[in-house]
Amino acid sequence: MSVSTAALDPSVCALLPVLGQDVTVPLVTGGEVTYAALDYAASAPALQRVWDDVAAYAPYYGSVHRGAGYLSQLSTDLFENSRRTVAEFLGCRPEDQVVFTRSTTDSLNLLAAAIPANCQVFVYETEHHASLLPWRDAQVTYLNAPRTPGQAVETLERALADRDPYGPALVCVTGASNVTGELWPVRELAAAAHAHGARIVLDAAQLAPHHPVDVAELDVDWVAFSGHKLYAPFGSGVLAGRADWLQAAEPYLAGGGASRKVARRADGGVDVDWHTTAARHEAGSPNVIGVYSIASACKALTEAGFDNLVAREQELVSRVREGLAEVPEVQVLSLFGDDAPRVGVISFVVRGWNSSHFAAALSAEYGIGVRDGLFCAHPLVRTLLGSDPQDPGECGAPEAEPGERSLNAIRVSFGAGTPDEHIERFLRAVTELVREGAQWKYRTEDGRCVPDRGEAAQV
Numbered sequence: 001m002s003v004s005t006a007a008l009d010p011s012v013c014a015l016l017p018v019l020g021q022d023v024t025v026p027l028v029t030g031g032e033v034t035y036a037a038l039d040y041a042a043s044a045p046a047l048q049r050v051w052d053d054v055a056a057y058a059p060y061y062g063s064v065h066r067g068a069g070y071l072s073q074l075s076t077d078l079f080e081n082s083r084r085t086v087a088e089f090l091g092c093r094p095e096d097q098v099v100f101t102r103s104t105t106d107s108l109n110l111l112a113a114a115i116p117a118n119c120q121v122f123v124y125e126t127e128h129h130a131s132l133l134p135w136r137d138a139q140v141t142y143l144n145a146p147r148t149p150g151q152a153v154e155t156l157e158r159a160l161a162d163r164d165p166y167g168p169a170l171v172c173v174t175g176a177s178n179v180t181g182e183l184w185p186v187r188e189l190a191a192a193a194h195a196h197g198a199r200i201v202l203d204a205a206q207l208a209p210h211h212p213v214d215v216a217e218l219d220v221d222w223v224a225f226s227g228h229k230l231y232a233p234f235g236s237g238v239l240a241g242r243a244d245w246l247q248a249a250e251p252y253l254a255g256g257g258a259s260r261k262v263a264r265r266a267d268g269g270v271d272v273d274w275h276t277t278a279a280r281h282e283a284g285s286p287n288v289i290g291v292y293s294i295a296s297a298c299k300a301l302t303e304a305g306f307d308n309l310v311a312r313e314q315e316l317v318s319r320v321r322e323g324l325a326e327v328p329e330v331q332v333l334s335l336f337g338d339d340a341p342r343v344g345v346i347s348f349v350v351r352g353w354n355s356s357h358f359a360a361a362l363s364a365e366y367g368i369g370v371r372d373g374l375f376c377a378h379p380l381v382r383t384l385l386g387s388d389p390q391d392p393g394e395c396g397a398p399e400a401e402p403g404e405r406s407l408n409a410i411r412v413s414f415g416a417g418t419p420d421e422h423i424e425r426f427l428r429a430v431t432e433l434v435r436e437g438a439q440w441k442y443r444t445e446d447g448r449c450v451p452d453r454g455e456a457a458q459v
Contacts (some may be wrong), residue, residue: 016304017048018231018417027184028440028451029415033367036422037317040064040229041413042343042371043177044209046293053296054234064288065257065279067407079288082295083278087266089298090240091214097243099278100236100291103324104205107224108172110281111201112138114249116148119168122159122198125379126179126335131172131203131224132379138170145383148336149185153192160196169198175207179377179384179411181317181345183211190219197266201241205229208414210343212306215241227290232297232417236290239309246288247276255283300395301416309416313344316414316423320346323427329353329434333384344418347411349385350434355408356449361438364451366429371411383410 024032037045046334052319057078062071064079065259083098092098112134115121124143132142141159146152156171163169171193176183186202193200201222204213208225214261215223227234251258251274258280261273274280321338324330329351334340350358359372374381387407412426441452 011430015419016231016300016309016416017292018045019048019051020045021332021346021417021419026362028453036366036425037370038412038414038422038426039369039371040137040418041181041206041211041375041411043228044231044415045417046233046302047297047417048112049300050232050293050296054293057292058289061289064286066285075288079286080293082291084126085295085298086238087211087240089302090208090238092238093216095243096215096241097246097278098238098240099246099281100286100294101196101224101239102235102287103130103228103237104128104203104224104226105134105237105239108201108203109134110239110242110252111222111224111245112136113252114245114281115170116168116245116248119170120163120198122156122163122171123168124155124174125383127172127174127377127380128178128205128374129378130205131174132202132377135172143244144169145335145380148364149188149340153185153188155193156189156287157196160198163196163198169193169196171198171200172203173200174203174205175213176204176345177335177377177450178206178345179347179375179380180334180336180340180410181206181342182334182340183207183342183415186218186220194219199242206345208345209301211328227294227297230294230297231300232293234287234290234293236287236294238294240284246278248283251283252272252281253283257286258283287371304416314414316418316420317342317344319345320412320414320427323423324348324430327431327434330430333381335380335384344414345411347381347384347409348414349409350430352353353433354449357438357442358433359410360442360449360451361433361440362426362429364442365433365439366425368429370426370427371413373408375409375411382407385409401435 023035025035060071060074064076087098101110108131119138121140122137123132126145143155146155169419173189174184175186190200199221202220204223204225207213209230227236258274259272260275263271266270286427291345301358314323322333333347346375355372357371362368385407442449443452
């Protein structure tokens, strides 16, 4: 997979309005500033279009698949139409199922619960924990971090060639790294998996908000993503793809909605006839507002034109990378090298700075929100930082005082709602902090670096 901006005109793609663009936050140095949300990789701000659609629907909210009343029927139609919208957004095949979940993590745990017995799972150490950890009951082979896309394919082919050729197998791979933003060769990995009789699931949590995802074109068996990274709030996610393993598995949750018929037996037990549709794994009252918000975001991104969204984002990526390159103390983290195509996710460390301290100063003194830590991808970040991938760490900041070296990094991430001014302010802040130092004293509190409210003196 690659990103090309040739023949595209980012100027024709207006900035997509998102919630929170006018929110102001206080600075420890005095005054207020408009908040620069540069943590899209964790949770992207909701599109204004999504919020408006949800607000328009909210008075008509009703139970789904349950009621005969008008609002229930309307909500059921909206819920199922949302399923079709997501299927179209993902380029699903006619026989594919779209299952609504809570998140990417939930989606991949659902699939992990549905894989056949004795399934062999192959996953790179570079994965986010959502796709690294769910396979506890399977035979898992963890693959070392590749240093080129070609090496990623070769590593997988070697591992698959050594597996039991007669049992089921599944490959799990990210589409875009949540640490480096680099795009992975998904189509080539899918071809390698299928050539060896394995299936493949794509973690598109970081890919889908930035780049078109077409299940049929990529030839992946499943795709998973989260609404809260796709400019849609409310805690919803998607698992879409082949139906056979999902239909054969026990329901992910047992309860109403997953069952078609329940009857008592003469011996006092219960017989259950489970659904074979997506409802099999959607027990309970579904998050209809969350599902609708995902569908609304899918429509908004499609109507905006993904080609031009990609082109504008690539301009921002280039601007950030060029700006950071002008600061010698900054080291940008990368697996595949400077020329690798990537989405708007960039992680780095600053020589002489504790990453938590640097991120805290960006927030407190410049009103810029970024992420610091290991980004729930501990083995990958440890590898990129040149430490032992088995070293312990936490998803948040480690216990390190300002000025002490920390084995964590800083991540800046952005997307369709990021104004140019936020990028310029970030680059200016990085340069000033490195050259002039922080204007405030900081201390560690509950594992986080925070401004020392009692110390206004410049350090």
